[in-house]
Amino acid sequence: MSGQKKLFVKTYGCQMNVYDSARIRDVMAPLGYVAASTPADADLVVLNTCHIREKAAEKVFSDLGRLRAHRRAKEEAGGRMLVAVAGCVAQAEGEALRARAPIVDIVLGPQVYHRLPEMVARALRSHGEAVFDTEFPVEPKFDHLPPPASEGPSAFLAIQEGCDRFCTYCVVPYTRGAEYARPAAAVLAEARQLVETGAREITLLGQNVNAWAGEAPDGGVWGFGRLLRELAEIPGLARLRYTTSHPRSVTPDLIAAHREVSALVPFLHLPVQSGADRILAAMNRGHTAAEYLRTVDALKAARPDMMLSSDFIVGFPGETEAEFQETLAVIRAAGFIQAFSFKYSPRPGTPAAAMPGQVAEAEKVDRLARLQAELAGIQENFNRACVGRTMPVLFDRPGRHAGQLIGRTPYMQALHARMPQEAFGTVRAVRVVSVGPNSLGGEAVDIGRKDAAE
Numbered sequence: 001m002s003g004q005k006k007l008f009v010k011t012y013g014c015q016m017n018v019y020d021s022a023r024i025r026d027v028m029a030p031l032g033y034v035a036a037s038t039p040a041d042a043d044l045v046v047l048n049t050c051h052i053r054e055k056a057a058e059k060v061f062s063d064l065g066r067l068r069a070h071r072r073a074k075e076e077a078g079g080r081m082l083v084a085v086a087g088c089v090a091q092a093e094g095e096a097l098r099a100r101a102p103i104v105d106i107v108l109g110p111q112v113y114h115r116l117p118e119m120v121a122r123a124l125r126s127h128g129e130a131v132f133d134t135e136f137p138v139e140p141k142f143d144h145l146p147p148p149a150s151e152g153p154s155a156f157l158a159i160q161e162g163c164d165r166f167c168t169y170c171v172v173p174y175t176r177g178a179e180y181a182r183p184a185a186a187v188l189a190e191a192r193q194l195v196e197t198g199a200r201e202i203t204l205l206g207q208n209v210n211a212w213a214g215e216a217p218d219g220g221v222w223g224f225g226r227l228l229r230e231l232a233e234i235p236g237l238a239r240l241r242y243t244t245s246h247p248r249s250v251t252p253d254l255i256a257a258h259r260e261v262s263a264l265v266p267f268l269h270l271p272v273q274s275g276a277d278r279i280l281a282a283m284n285r286g287h288t289a290a291e292y293l294r295t296v297d298a299l300k301a302a303r304p305d306m307m308l309s310s311d312f313i314v315g316f317p318g319e320t321e322a323e324f325q326e327t328l329a330v331i332r333a334a335g336f337i338q339a340f341s342f343k344y345s346p347r348p349g350t351p352a353a354a355m356p357g358q359v360a361e362a363e364k365v366d367r368l369a370r371l372q373a374e375l376a377g378i379q380e381n382f383n384r385a386c387v388g389r390t391m392p393v394l395f396d397r398p399g400r401h402a403g404q405l406i407g408r409t410p411y412m413q414a415l416h417a418r419m420p421q422e423a424f425g426t427v428r429a430v431r432v433v434s435v436g437p438n439s440l441g442g443e444a445v446d447i448g449r450k451d452a453a454e
């Protein structure tokens with residue numbers, strides 16, 4: 001097709017970046033850009049980057065180094081390749097990025113990717129000067145993005161962005177900016193559209209998603225619990241998830257929503273980070289370990305099958321072995337069935353990077369290994385305890401064997417089962433019959449109708 005161009009997007013980091021990368025493809029599609037499977041023959045390469053830990057940020061620079069050879073080969077063949085760095089590294093580094101990586105043509109922050117088509121046009125006209133945009137514009141990008149293309153049975157929907165919490169280790173308030181909540185009408189319209197194009201599950205995204213409080217369709221203000229209740233009314237939407245939440249924004253209304261709204265899965269990612277009150281205070285988390293556990297208890301009282309997952313940071317400045325043990329105690333008390341755990345990584349410009357008592361790398365490595373062993377044990381026990389249970393499973397992928405489909409339980413466990421093809425994209429009741437290293441095995445429960453388990 002004439003006029004067709006190739007776009008390669010590489011995504012680093014969180015689910016918000018996965019969502020943003022999909023929107024970047026959406027904004028470039030009307031200009032004739034189609035997805036390329038490798039960067040080698042792409043006309044435009046976008047690295048959608050993450051700045052949360054040093055390792056993620058450094059990876060971008062090694063990838064940029066590798067792109068140089070591809071670009072040279074393309075130029076030698078008479079073509080041209082533009083390289084754009086988007087996302088949080090772009091926001092944090094701005095024009096300094098170009099000094100370190102002259103290959104970069106375009107630097108755009110997370111708030112301005114609706115302006116990428118115009119930036120590409122400018123870069124194509126320029127003679128090697130880079131095009132920068134790391135503003136926080138007054139017009140929200142969401143108003144300027146095309147509606148999302150079909151995302152399949154399980155879709156993401158960004159409802160909130162930015163963070164006002166300023167945990168002392170975290171770059172997000174600087175790279176993503178102040179909290180912004182999309183108006184309820186826009187969220188509901190996008191959700192309806194996702195369901196019309198096949199979504200059965202929607203995961204609401206935001207850096208501090210449960211702090212969402214937005215404009216209601218009648219001009220008033222809704223809290224997050226109300227938004228969940230309204231979304232759950234959309235016919236055909238079987239499941240709702242949201243991530244990432246802050247414990248301080250788990251309100252009584254949100255807990256009530258978990259009791260009342262059956263579409264809300266009984267699984268919540270609620271990062272605790274540490275179990276030691278002194279460390280939680282130094283992190284500026286705004287809650288103690290006991291307050292966190294009380295929130296967990298309230299959620300479990302509202303929804304008895306509720307399970308939690310969490311994020312952890314080990315080796316925060318000043319963390320002692322005894323304080324690390326307090327984190328293990330919270331893990332046992334809350335029984336997290338999934339977690340992301342990290343060694344503390346000092347980030348430029350954050351208060352914790354300048355704190356005394358930075359923990360030695362070897363100690364961080366050791367604590368991380370012990371923490372992960374604790375978490376793995378809980379996860380294994382939970383998976384084994386699922387055998388014999390009947391669970392609603394959303395089938396969203398073909399299996400490895402003929403006649404098999406793979407889906408997700410409410411707890412995000414992968415599950416494979418022999419299923420008729422028409423079960424794809426639906427929620428089915430499945431009895432768990434086996435546990436493998438990476439997935440559960442299941443058998444369809446014939447209860448005579450689709451989506452019976454929801």
Ligand code: 5AD
Binds near residue numbers: 052170
């Ligand atoms: N070092 C290590 N982990 C971090 N996180 C955020 N900032 C840092 C940092 N400086 C972790 C937190 C957060 C998750 C997304 O990344 O656990 O919840």
Ligand code: SF4
Binds near residue numbers: 166170
């Ligand atoms: Fe970062 Fe989350 Fe803390 Fe906000 S609440 S500063 S995103 S860790």
